[in-house]
Amino acid sequence: MLIAKVVLPIRLHQIFDYIVPDNLCTIVGAGQRIKVPFGNRQAIGIITALSKDSEFELDKLKTIHSIIDNQTLFSAKIWQLLNWAANYYHYPLGEVLFHALPILLRQGKLAALQETQIWQLTEKGRHFDTQLLSRSIKQQALLNLLQADQPVDNQDFSPAIFKGLQDKQLIEKVAISSITNDWRIDFQPQHMPFQLNQQQHTAINEIVRQLDKFTAFLLEGVTGSGKTEVYLQAIQSVLAQGRQALVLVPEIGLTPQTIKRFQQRFNVPIVVLHSAMSDKARLAAWLQCRTGDIAIVIGTRSALFTPFSNLGMIIVDEEHDSSFKQQEGWRYHARDLAILRAKIEQIPIVLGSATPSLETLNNAYNQRYRHLLLTERAGNAQLAKQTILDIKGLVLTAGLSQPLTAKIKQHLANNNQVMLFLNRRGFSPLLICHDCGWIAECPRCDRPFTYHQKQHKLICHHCDTPRTIPTQCPKCGSTHLVPIGFGTEQLEQQLNILFPTIPVTRIDRDSTQKKGSLDQYLQAIGKGGKHILVGTQILAKGHHFPDVTLVGIVDVDGALFSSDFRATERFAQIYMQVSGRAGRENKTGEVILQTYHPEHPLLNNLLHNGYSAFAKQTLAERKSTLLPPFSYQALIHAADRNNQYAPQLLQKIVDWLHTYHTDPSLWLLGPSPANQPKKAGYYRWQLLLQHGQRAKLQAILSELVIMIEKWSEAKNSRWSIDVDPIDG
Numbered sequence: 148m149l150i151a152k153v154v155l156p157i158r159l160h161q162i163f164d165y166i167v168p169d170n171l172c173t174i175v176g177a178g179q180r181i182k183v184p185f186g187n188r189q190a191i192g193i194i195t196a197l198s199k200d201s202e203f204e205l206d207k208l209k210t211i212h213s214i215i216d217n218q219t220l221f222s223a224k225i226w227q228l229l230n231w232a233a234n235y236y237h238y239p240l241g242e243v244l245f246h247a248l249p250i251l252l253r254q255g256k257l258a259a260l261q262e263t264q265i266w267q268l269t270e271k272g273r274h275f276d277t278q279l280l281s282r283s284i285k286q287q288a289l290l291n292l293l294q295a296d297q298p299v300d301n302q303d304f305s306p307a308i309f310k311g312l313q314d315k316q317l318i319e320k321v322a323i324s325s326i327t328n329d330w331r332i333d334f335q336p337q338h339m340p341f342q343l344n345q346q347q348h349t350a351i352n353e354i355v356r357q358l359d360k361f362t363a364f365l366l367e368g369v370t371g372s373g374k375t376e377v378y379l380q381a382i383q384s385v386l387a388q389g390r391q392a393l394v395l396v397p398e399i400g401l402t403p404q405t406i407k408r409f410q411q412r413f414n415v416p417i418v419v420l421h422s423a424m425s426d427k428a429r430l431a432a433w434l435q436c437r438t439g440d441i442a443i444v445i446g447t448r449s450a451l452f453t454p455f456s457n458l459g460m461i462i463v464d465e466e467h468d469s470s471f472k473q474q475e476g477w478r479y480h481a482r483d484l485a486i487l488r489a490k491i492e493q494i495p496i497v498l499g500s501a502t503p504s505l506e507t508l509n510n511a512y513n514q515r516y517r518h519l520l521l522t523e524r525a526g527n528a529q530l531a532k533q534t535i536l537d538i539k540g541l542v543l544t545a546g547l548s549q550p551l552t553a554k555i556k557q558h559l560a561n562n563n564q565v566m567l568f569l570n571r572r573g574f575s576p577l578l579i580c581h582d583c584g585w586i587a588e589c590p591r592c593d594r595p596f597t598y599h600q601k602q603h604k605l606i607c608h609h610c611d612t613p614r615t616i617p618t619q620c621p622k623c624g625s626t627h628l629v630p631i632g633f634g635t636e637q638l639e640q641q642l643n644i645l646f647p648t649i650p651v652t653r654i655d656r657d658s659t660q661k662k663g664s665l666d667q668y669l670q671a672i673g674k675g676g677k678h679i680l681v682g683t684q685i686l687a688k689g690h691h692f693p694d695v696t697l698v699g700i701v702d703v704d705g706a707l708f709s710s711d712f713r714a715t716e717r718f719a720q721i722y723m724q725v726s727g728r729a730g731r732e733n734k735t736g737e738v739i740l741q742t743y744h745p746e747h748p749l750l751n752n753l754l755h756n757g758y759s760a761f762a763k764q765t766l767a768e769r770k771s772t773l774l775p776p777f778s779y780q781a782l783i784h785a786a787d788r789n790n791q792y793a794p795q796l797l798q799k800i801v802d803w804l805h806t807y808h809t810d811p812s813l814w815l816l817g818p819s820p821a822n823q824p825k826k827a828g829y830y831r832w833q834l835l836l837q838h839g840q841r842a843k844l845q846a847i848l849s850e851l852v853i854m855i856e857k858w859s860e861a862k863n864s865r866w867s868i869d870v871d872p873i874d875g
């Protein structure tokens with residue numbers, strides 16, 4: 148009798164045995180989806196292996212109901228990657244395999260192209276100047292989105308708008324399955340737009356010399372030093388071999404300009420995987436990558452699992468960005484798995500950043516990665532002048548000191564643009580009763596609500612719960628409720644008062660929620676002329692603002708004095724990104740940092756000696772304190788509604804570890820309340836495990852997970868393991 152070992156998309160490390168009916172014996176195999184009875188329902192499972200035996204009694208086993216795929220959905224390489232990842236992150240294989248598939252496949256749809264029709268730019272539409280459509284704002288907006296390869300929501304555009312563009316021959320309807328002629332046959336290397344500088348030249352040469360084997364490169368270069376150009380030219384030689392390229396980026400919405408450059412450079416099918424994509428389009432992209440019809444995939448972390456017929460290179464842009472780490476469910480790190488994928492595929496991988504993560508830098512210093520440096524800014528752009536502004540004793544209005552305001556005035560007078568960075572959205576982080584001191588708090592998180600004036604709401608920034616603004620204090624009845632502290636909204640308001648004739652654009656999560664709004668802002672700013680930009684770290688990422696000559700960092704002290712050992716690294720990264728915004732092209736820029744601690748050693752090292760010096764100092768500190776990357780961590784989270792089982796579960800783990808793992812180099816911290824001890828009604832606890840050897844920690848976790856799944860405390864709380872956590 149033939150037994151199929153099957154995993155299901157459930158949070159259990161269990162493999163289920165099913166009998167293969169005779170008529171299916173010759174066509175079943177690992178990696179295929181099947182339908183099986185599970186409990187009193189039918190479930191979709193994936194076969195992981197076939198066997199003649201079962202550890203269960205045969206007459207207790209159920210039989211496979213039907214088979215969905217007649218061949219595996221996973222190439223041997225992806226299969227290896229996913230199995231390794233399930234093991235490493237101690238996450239159930241069933242969940243991992245399903246996670247790697249498009250939604251329609253998870254739901255049991257066939258892995259075959261359906262004839263769907265989509266709108267696509269014509270050649271004319273691709274290069275059409277959208278300004279010429281200014282008489283039809285909607286058509287213009289739609290064409291803008293299509294040109295930027297941004298998601299188009301059909302609710303935003305009526306069929307008549309599409310028809311209008313079609314009549315102008317700017318877009319056409321095509322069947323998805325017939326988008327492509329074979330790009331590999333008529334691939335034309337492009338004429339390169341400029342002379343590479345020496346460092347770019349060296350970098351590209353190094354990379355293309357290694358096309359047939361695994362090599363990891365760290366491409367470190369300040370913003371504007373020409374990293375994207377290096378990616379483009381490296382990819383060009385991959386395409387010339389008829390091979391495909393995968394480009395991982397932190398957030399699609401933040402990289403329209405980069406995507407445009409790829410599309411303008413290469414006359415090959417490029418797919419941009421983004422969250423607003425329809426399930427059908429996503430499946431089509433998945434299938435077309437698998438057959439090789441698509442040449443380049445640009446996407447966020449889950450694009451890593453795209454199947455390719457002949458992958459030739461992986462690029463991870465902004466490799467330090469924390470969005471590559473999935474923060475719930477299967478908590479994998481897409482950059483780390485990308486390295487593994489490149490190793491399995493035997494291809495080069497390029498990690499690019501102006502501010503590499505300390506993990507990656509350490510790998511480069513140890514020569515595990517090749518370190519490629521771009522130290523000059525491409526073109527004539529100069530590095531910005533940096534000033535620390537001591538604000539002790541100064542009057543601040545919405546965070547602005549008088550000297551900073553004077554500087555803003557001066558730069559605007561020269562017809563330049565100014566960017567102010569404040570990593571706190573909303574109007575103010577507190578609403579307080581002036582008479583009794585009552586604070587408006589989110590009852591689910593026990594944290595203060597943020598006051599949002601524009602939306603006229605209180606919003607909890609931890610669980611996103613909105614609430615109407617009370618007119619009276621619920622405690623003393625006073626109507627005197629006052630906002631305390633300031634966020635981007637208040638800063639924007641203050642700037643409008645100070646500079647009534649200058650356009651002020653705020654860019655943060657609130658102001659960019661509406662689709663296409665970020666693009667509109669960027670366009671308005673791109674027109675040049677006096678302009679003030681206010682925003683959170685969204686501003687820091689990727690955009691090109693050639694007319695900004697002054698960057699003001701309104702508040703740095705929050706980041707410098709944090710209990711999280713990674714906070715300074717994150718600050719340094721954000722600082723470099725923000726200050727890199729000033730003075731691109733041929734305008735010299737200036738950066739001003741407001742702080743109460745101008746003598747702070749880290750700040751001074753960063754400003755005077757640069758990111759590398761800062762990184763070396765911080766790595767040395769981490770080494771002496773045995774923090775990552777000089778040790779390995781796993782964080783076990785547990786949460787429940789009664790604040791009972793979660794801490795009990797973690798304590799039980801501690802007791803178990805003390806009894807069965809008397810390894811003196813295993814270091815435990817906790818159980819302790821999580822950074823945010825209460826969230827959305829759940830009390831949250833954590834336990835940190837740290838070990839000097841990765842393999843030892845892994846072995847302990849493997850045993851531990853099997854134990855935990857058996858304990859009743861685990862069934863009564865939500866728990867998870869975060870291997871290589873980046874917060875907490």
Ligand code: ADP
Nearest residue numbers: 341342343344370371372373374375376525526
């Ligand atoms: P990064 O990705 O490091 O921010 P980019 O590749 O975007 O840098 O380059 C910054 C700007 O300089 C872009 O406008 C790009 O077109 C231009 N550029 C890149 N390389 C060169 C070069 N060798 N000569 C002139 N301009 C260049």
Ligand code: ZN
Nearest residue numbers: 580583620623
């Ligand atoms: Zn009160």
Ligand code: ZN
Nearest residue numbers: 589592607610
């Ligand atoms: Zn809340």
